[in-house]
Amino acid sequence: MxxxxxxxxxxxxxxxxxxxxxxxxxxxxxxxxxxxxxxxxxxxxxxxxxxxxxxxxxxxxxxxxxxxxxxxxxxxxxxxxxxxxxxEEQSYEIVEEKRLPGSKLCIHVRVSGFRTKQCFESQLSEYSKTAIVPGFRKGKVPRPVLINQVGSTVASKACRELIQETVRQVLTKESYTPLSKATLSDNEEEIVNTFEPGRPFSFQFVFETYPLVNFKDDYKGLHLKVNREVFQSSMVENTLLELQERNANWVTVSDETVAGHNHTVVVDIKAWYANPDGTKGASLSHLVSDSEAEVDMERGNYMEGLKEGLIGAHVGETVSIPLKFPDNAKRQDLRGISAIFDISIKELKRKELPPLDDSLVKNHTHYSSSQELRDAITKQLGVEIHKVNDSHLERALEDSLAEIVELEIPQQVAEEHSQRKFANLLTEMKEQGVGEETMNKSLTQETYQKYKQETWTATLKELKVWFALQEIARREQLVPNNEEVAQELKKVEEEMNEKEVDWAATEERIQTDLKHSKTIDFLKDHARIEYISNENI
Incomplete structure (x- = not known):
């Protein structure tokens, strides 16, 4: 046949x-x-x-x-x-998947008996190469003896390896987008105890995924009320006045004898600890210089109550001012301590502004005339006002979007976002010259928990808006094209100037930013915007 x-x-x-x-x-x-x-x-x-x-x-x-x-x-x-x-035989099968509260997804997976046996045999083969059993040469232990000696250990290792491998394969090959690390639903030891080479075994694992986003109202046609800055000529004059004040001279005034807010007061200072009954105690002369001091009544930053105590004092007069050292004073022994300061007024100085002419402009700016500086300030203020108005519009749009979106924020994602914000804050503090001692005090779990508590509402709102924008981009198919991405990559390449760059991560970030911008522009184009000028606020 x-x-x-x-x-x-x-x-x-x-x-x-x-x-x-x-x-x-x-x-x-x-x-x-x-x-x-x-x-x-x-x-x-x-x-x-x-x-x-x-x-x-x-x-x-x-x-x-x-x-x-x-x-x-x-x-x-x-x-x-x-x-x-x-x-190859199919190594696993997804039995069931179900959504859990908090934007979590539970996957029930069954590993085939073919794969359990294969993995066990592979582990046993590795053990056989190095196993030492009395009466047998290294690597020559018979299989039954080897299984009797280390079978349970090999099975346990094979099971744990299969769990990790299967979870990795499911998350890689299937259409899931995990936002957090996958964790087993059951105790790992209990799963290991059910493992038997050559027979299938099942387990479940959970991970946070993109939440289901619903909108209570149509995101097209949002009604936005936006505060709008309007250019005013006084803005230019105030900027020019700042230039004059930075280059002003302080001159002694003889026709004024009463200290006011616009003076710099030349003083002698003596200080004592304050007794509970308000009388003077031990001297604080080690803290006070014997030389004259100047108190800037307009812009100076001093202990609370010092400037207020000098207002109205006359030249030649000595005023006694009770003060309290702040709780964050540099010297720990003075924090919260009450003291009495005797301050003698010696003379008053007033600020004398230089004329706003071409000479001042040439000496203190890179412009050649006052008119050129005025034109440049006008142009720059116009650019800045445009940016501010764009920021106001985007903030109003995000506020309106947050009100109509419904979703469950993944807790792990929220925690990670809060940690990134805290790290960015510390980086900004360091760049602004904050001392190492202050930075070390901020790097504590207690400080982070306080920051997290104060900013948690804002953190959740930011994530709500982000997920909502992602969903809108998906529904409206708002994605950047290759040319747009290439242009942004070229800008980054020019800025980095041959420095080492993770280009894959950079391209992913650029695509996310461009998609965000496209979605914001889409919502702006479809929104009903009502502007409120700063003159009407």
């Missing part, structure tokens, strides 16, 4: 390919449940001195719950083909 006759008798159909190159022959089996035929590959390998026989290799991916009828009949093939590698 020929092979084709055998196949017809078995009720099978075959697809043949007669080629000189390696050929994979496929037999179609009917499913027990739905009767659909499924391609079942069979490999035919040859030896130079033997006949050619098929070797069945299982590689089925059926609809969940379906299977094929078992066929044990074998056939011979007279077509010479080259040997081809074995086809």
């Amino acid at each position: 020929t092979m084709m006759d055998c196949m017809r008798k078995a009720g099978l159909t075959a697809m043949w390919s007669f080629q000189s190159s390696p050929v994979l022959h496929v037999i179609r089996f009917p499913c027990r449940v739905c009767n659909k035929t499924t391609n079942h590959p069979q490999q035919f390998f040859c030896s130079q001195y033997t006949s050619f026989c098929p070797r069945k290799v299982l590689r089925l991916k059926l609809e969940r719950g379906h299977s094929v009828r078992c066929v044990t009949r074998t056939f011979t093939c007279n077509v010479k083909t080259e040997s081809v590698p074995d086809l």
Whole structure:
């Protein structure tokens, strides 16, 4: 009987390919449940001195719950083909997936018996190379003895490796986007105890994923009330006045004898600890200089109550001012301590502004005339006002979007976002010249928890808006094109000037930023905007 006759008798159909190159022959089996035929590959390998026989290799991916009828009949093939590698059996199957509160996804996965045996054998093989058992040479321990000695250890290691491998494969190959590290739903030891080489085993793992985003109202046509800054000529004059004040001279005034807010007061100071009854105690002369001091009544930053106590004092008069050192004073022994200061008024000085002429402008700016400086300030203020108005519009848009979006923020994502914000704050403090001692005090869990508590509402709002913008971009298909991304990458390359850059991460960040900008522009174009000028606020 020929092979084709055998196949017809078995009720099978075959697809043949007669080629000189390696050929994979496929037999179609009917499913027990739905009767659909499924391609079942069979490999035919040859030896130079033997006949050619098929070797069945299982590689089925059926609809969940379906299977094929078992066929044990074998056939011979007279077509010479080259040997081809074995086809892997499907290593896992997703049994169920379900959403949990907090934007979490639970995946129930079953690992095949073929894979459990394969992994166990691989681990056992590794152990056999180094295992030392009395009475046997290293690496020559019989399999039954080796299994008796280390079987449970090998099985435990194989199970843990399979769990990690399967979770990694599921998250990589399937269409999931995890936002946090996956964790097992059950105790790992309990899962390990159910592991048996050659038999399937199941486990469940959980991870945070993108939340389901719903909108209570249409995001197209948001009604926005936006504060709008309007250019005023006084802005230019105030900027020019700042230039004059920075270069002003302080001159002694003889026609004024009463200290006011616009004076610098030249004084002598003496200080004592304050007794509980308000009288003077021990001297604080070690803290006070014997030389004259100047108190800037307009812009000076002193202990609370000092400037207020000098207002109205006359030249030649000595005023006694009770003060309290702040709780964050540099010297720990003075924090919160009450003291009495005797301050003698010696003279008053007043600020004398230089004229706003070309000479002042040339000496203290890179402009050649006062008119050129005035024009430059006008232009720059226009740019800054435009940026401020854009910022106001975007903030109003985000506030309105946060009111209409409904979603559950993944807690791990919120925690990580809060930590990034805290790290950015510390970086800004360091760049602004904050001392190392102050920085070290800020790097504590207690400081972070306080920061987190104060900013948690804002953190959740920022994430709500971010997820909402992502969802809108997905629905409206707002994605940057390759040309836009390439332009931004070129700018980064020019700015970095051959410095080492993680280009994959940079491109991903650029794509995210461009998608964000496109979504914001889309919402602006479809919004109803009502501007309120700063003159009407």
